[in-house]
Amino acid sequence: MSNEKQENKRTSRREFIQKSMRIGLGVGLTAVGGLAAFRVHAEDSVWQLDPFKCVACGRCADYCVMTPSAVKCVHAFDLCGYCDLCGGYLKPNSNARSTAAENQLCPTSAIRRKFVEEPYFEYEIEEDLCIGCGVCVKGCTAFGNGSLHLQVRHNLCVNCNECSIARVCPADAFQRVPASSPYLIKGEWTKDSKNKKQPPTE
Numbered sequence: 001m002s003n004e005k006q007e008n009k010r011t012s013r014r015e016f017i018q019k020s021m022r023i024g025l026g027v028g029l030t031a032v033g034g035l036a037a038f039r040v041h042a043e044d045s046v047w048q049l050d051p052f053k054c055v056a057c058g059r060c061a062d063y064c065v066m067t068p069s070a071v072k073c074v075h076a077f078d079l080c081g082y083c084d085l086c087g088g089y090l091k092p093n094s095n096a097r098s099t100a101a102e103n104q105l106c107p108t109s110a111i112r113r114k115f116v117e118e119p120y121f122e123y124e125i126e127e128d129l130c131i132g133c134g135v136c137v138k139g140c141t142a143f144g145n146g147s148l149h150l151q152v153r154h155n156l157c158v159n160c161n162e163c164s165i166a167r168v169c170p171a172d173a174f175q176r177v178p179a180s181s182p183y184l185i186k187g188e189w190t191k192d193s194k195n196k197k198q199p200p201t202e
């Protein structure tokens, strides 16, 4: 097969993967959003953090009234480069690009690394293991596209009257958002002002 044909095949495969991932994330968040709407039906706003303001300081892990924190890492797959050398997954200067625990940046091994095809790898968050520490977010923002970011998960957040993380957030990233659109997700859809504060619906 010619190099051009191989490249086209890789590109379409990657586009397909990214589209599938986007839909997967969208379905997950729509379901969570539905739960949130159910839980806060008597209220019209909930707490959410702006991922463009967040500096991944670590306080989201330590100051939430919930243990572990209601703040979790989410992954905007359509921003991800599917990098082999992922700054959000691997420790700097790790011995090898492998899944060995000593190479992983995440303190709870909450990020799953899966081979897709040369040279692409997919990174998925296991939210049950995530403590919202933001270490991966810092790595991804410094060395990658910033596709890993934090969000308050509304199936876990009890929507405190005064969010204890908001009080200590050094970036003033916490704000009240409408309960009907409770996520501020990074990703392709945020380029469209119509969808700026909406999770994907497809």
Ligand code: SF4
Pocket (backbone or CB within 6 Å): 049, 053, 054, 055, 056, 057, 058, 059, 060, 134, 150, 165, 168, 169, 170, 171, 172, 173, 174
């Ligand atoms: S406290 Fe603020 S800056 Fe720190 S991780 Fe949470 S949202 Fe980001």
Ligand code: SF4
Pocket (backbone or CB within 6 Å): 047, 063, 064, 065, 066, 070, 071, 152, 156, 157, 158, 159, 160, 162, 163, 164, 165, 166
């Ligand atoms: S509102 Fe309460 S439960 Fe929700 S993120 Fe803030 S401190 Fe945690």
Ligand code: SF4
Pocket (backbone or CB within 6 Å): 072, 073, 105, 106, 107, 108, 109, 110, 111, 125, 129, 130, 131, 132, 133, 134, 135, 136, 137
């Ligand atoms: S590094 Fe921290 S924020 Fe990222 S997945 Fe692991 S526990 Fe969650």
